[in-house]
Amino acid sequence: MKKVFVSRPIFPDVIERLKQYFEVDAHDGPALPADKIAERLADKDGAFIAGDPVGAKAIEGAPNLKVVSNMAVGYNNFDMQAFNAHGVLGTNTPDVLNETTADFGWALMMATARRITESEHYLRAGKWQEWSYDAFTGSDIHGSTLGVIGMGRIGQALARRARGFNMRVIYHNRSRVAPEIETELNAEYASKEDLLKRADHVVLVVPYSRESHHTIGATELTLMKPSATLTNIARGGIVDDAALIDALRRGQIAAAGLDVFEGEPNFNRDFLTLTNVVLTPHIASASEATRRAMANLAADNLIAGLGEGPRAGNPPNPINPDVLKK
Numbered sequence: 001m002k003k004v005f006v007s008r009p010i011f012p013d014v015i016e017r018l019k020q021y022f023e024v025d026a027h028d029g030p031a032l033p034a035d036k037i038a039e040r041l042a043d044k045d046g047a048f049i050a051g052d053p054v055g056a057k058a059i060e061g062a063p064n065l066k067v068v069s070n071m072a073v074g075y076n077n078f079d080m081q082a083f084n085a086h087g088v089l090g091t092n093t094p095d096v097l098n099e100t101t102a103d104f105g106w107a108l109m110m111a112t113a114r115r116i117t118e119s120e121h122y123l124r125a126g127k128w129q130e131w132s133y134d135a136f137t138g139s140d141i142h143g144s145t146l147g148v149i150g151m152g153r154i155g156q157a158l159a160r161r162a163r164g165f166n167m168r169v170i171y172h173n174r175s176r177v178a179p180e181i182e183t184e185l186n187a188e189y190a191s192k193e194d195l196l197k198r199a200d201h202v203v204l205v206v207p208y209s210r211e212s213h214h215t216i217g218a219t220e221l222t223l224m225k226p227s228a229t230l231t232n233i234a235r236g237g238i239v240d241d242a243a244l245i246d247a248l249r250r251g252q253i254a255a256a257g258l259d260v261f262e263g264e265p266n267f268n269r270d271f272l273t274l275t276n277v278v279l280t281p282h283i284a285s286a287s288e289a290t291r292r293a294m295a296n297l298a299a300d301n302l303i304a305g306l307g308e309g310p311r312a313g314n315p316p317n318p319i320n321p322d323v324l325k326k
């Protein structure tokens with residue numbers, strides 16, 4: 001039997017599925033650091049990974065490794081150059097999380113614009129004495145301009161939600177989406193600078209890469225309206241968190257909703273000193289049904305990638321399909 005490693009506690013029935021095909025070494029406990037993951041991978045043929053780092057050292061130290069399956073759509077935790085150099089297939093879990101992640105991005109944007117958690121903290125602290133005309137007045141979502149940076153599948157799902165709120169949608173992406181999609185979504189392409197100047201609510205949904213590092217930094221924040229909100233459901237590192245904290249402190253933008261952070265879970269604690277932020281612990285894909293779908297898809301990819309099961313040799317979501325040809 002081939003040997004696989006599972007990097008985090010996961011649905012027991014998904015582990016059972018893997019055990020039908022493989023000898024499973026399932027890690028049970030807090031997240032492992034990169035060197036410990038590398039150690040566990042050394043004698044394995046495959047791995048089920050949930051966002052943990054798999055770098056060149058781990059790949060080089062695991063001569064039998066053929067498939068590393070990520071239970072995530074983003075795969076910046078994988079060193080794809082090393083994967084390609086050693087003929088290791090990487091897989092991810094796109095699509096099954098689009099709607100759930102867009103729902104969450106929408107909720108985070110709304111909570112940020114309408115100051116929902118800030119006002120709840122006030123209520124919980126026993127500070128609510130009387131109604132006031134200007135208590136927790138925020139900015140409207142309906143009828144405003146949504147700026148989506150990253151018009152992939154999740155960005156498009158956000159733009160679809162905007163229609164129900166009668167919003168104008170502008171977007172920025174590495175390349176323009178097909179004209180029929182622009183028409184369907186009623187979305188206008190804009191340069192990043194133009195989008196930042198015009199949008200009332202900016203939502204970030206770009207994959208993390210060297211190129212997208214600090215897509216939003218001090219310079220970009222100065223372009224935004226003082227009444228604007230910024231929501232990040234993409235990845236830590238897309239935003240320069242220190243620059244954002246500074247901008248929020250000075251009221252350069254109104255508020256931010258953040259599900260992802262630089263260095264998470266060790267995020268910049270200065271965020272906690274601010275009232276104009278809504279902070280969540282990387283849970284945009286966390287509905288019960290979607291996490292199940294992601295786990296099962298990650299298992300499908302691993303099983304098929306290692307030549308087992310009904311799709312043997314034809315995993316649904318190869319990141320680097322060229323290695324399958326070799």
Ligand code: 8YV
Binds near residue numbers: 073
């Ligand atoms: C994952 C995510 O839950 O899919 C992604 O890219 O950010 C989340 O849905 C997280 O990365 C853990 O794997």
